[in-house]
Amino acid sequence: MGIALESRVTAPQLPSQPAYGDNQTGTNLPPRAGSLNGVIVPEQPGKNAIEVRGVRKVFGTGENQVAALDTVSVSIRENEFFTLLGPSGCGKTTLLRLIAGFDFPTAGEILLHGQDIAPLPPFKRPVNTVFQSYALFPHMTVAENIGFGLEMLGKPKAEIEARVAQMLKLVKMEQLKARRTSQISGGQQQRVALARALAPQPKVLLLDEPLSALDYKLRKEMQIELKRLQHETGITFIFVTHDQEEALTMSDRIAVMSAGKILQVGTPRDIYDRPAERFVADFIGETNFLAGTVVSKKPGVATVKFASNATIAAGYPEGFDPTGEVTLVVRPEHADLVPDPAKGTIAGTLSNIVYFGTDTHYHVKLDGGGENFIVRHQNSRSSPVTYETGAKVGIQFEEDAARVLKD
């Protein structure tokens, strides 16, 4: 997993407050020529493009009521690539539909640049959508599809033509502008759908799992393409996906959702390295969970004791007071094996070794019982030690590897 998109400059930081104050507006586009070395630093908040305030959405009536969204609040900044991530049925598409105007919230407000748009019909919102199924108009050509929004806005013909030409160039579809949308491939349809949604220069672009119908290679290409488009147009993108890898590689910030609630909002690094809840840790990447007891704590760091009496320093989420029995989360790549069980923080027996090419996963059956602990080791030409299944091993943790979960 992880293609080379994670190249944005991220200031080294502790799990504390982002550096508010020296705020630049989020609208200044860094100069670039298709380069992906973007320099948007998400920790510097710009103005908010979208503010969702206490939005509830209930479907059905009486006993059949289902809350698809349970009092959700989130702010999405200008010029941000923001991802709503979660399993199907978590409410992410419902939230997107509320922002687009295809549905109306049961309660709460949706502000677009400070103005409440929740009661407006979709055709009055300066927000455009890229649909999962693309929803291209089959009776129109590629160019007619792209020009549709501008036409509906009553723009003069010359302006529409110029803008359509510009959009065709942006998504590299100039050759196919006279084609019917049924005569082009899935990847090309995807580009047309993007161009069509971008042509009216919306304030916010909504993308509803737009890559899920593409095959693996094309999806990777489109991920890069989407990032490029977002940088070049400077439009706020709200991207819905259930694919955690996609979310991590593309987003400036991610909101992880489950059962109609937003569990955590943060940069990909925040979400991956400092998950606040078990669900977030479990949903994103591979994770080990360990049980322990808090023995002492100072601000931000708790000392947790394992059954083996070994202790470890573990960070914990802000606004949470860990006491007693807690669950710790450790990423498989933040731990390493040592041949001598006594030298490890915890110890166990190697039960399985899985070779992945780039790395190897060691499954360790811990002495204290419980789930297998997985250690991921990057393969290299000069691995000093080799391990055999059945061997007794110790597990060491990198500094800051363990975190207490809000359970």
Add this chain to the structure above:
Amino acid sequence: MAEPRTIDIKDQPGFRSIAIICLLVLYIPVLILMIFSLNSGSLVTHWEGVTLGWYGSALRNAEFHNAARNTLIISVTATIVSTICATLAAIGMTRVKPWRGLAAAFMVINLPLMVPEIITAVATLSFFALIAGTFGLNFGIGNLILAHTVFCIPFAYMPIRARLEDMDLTLEYAAADLYATPWNAFKRITLPLLVPGIMSGAALAFIVSFDDFTITQLVAGPGQTTLPLYIWNQIRRPMTPEINAISTILLLVSILFVSVSFLIARRRAK
């Protein structure tokens, strides 16, 4: 996607012979009817030679002209009115929030398909008689147009509704998302995509009205003879191949109509 079908119907025992028998029973009588329209003799059962004379006399026949004119006036008007009603009904029943009585409305629209036609015919006749008796109103050929329109609606409704239900609703969301007002979205997206459905609905309504006999026979007043009624009247006299010629003309008109609407629907669907 549909599962790949592995059973070849041609391998089923008896398929070929049953199919051939069915085709023969269906089409041999029609074929004989068409062949005898070319008979130079004056009997429809005894072949004497080839002539196009019966077509000539049919086309010169004033009664036939009159019947054809009546039929066209009634069928075309009934087709247009019923197709418009059916389109509006189909949109009102698929593109709005579910409303109370939706299922009932669906039943009412489709009832004419289930009620025996003779019942509808008698009911319609009594209805018009009542109106004529109570209010002294008689719409003349309008009575027939009204009756045809009503029983054509379900035939026009079915394909239009099917097309609307097949249509991807996301397209309409996409139009609204791209600043199309509900009316613009209908005009630019829904209606153009609905055209094949409307065409096949109209074709079906036209065919049903064009060859209706039962209701027309009961409701028609003097001088309101349609083609099926004309043929019926001719059969009660000694039959000549002129009837065959007229029937063949009717058949060709029907085939032409169905083919055209089929071709349009296919081109649109591509």
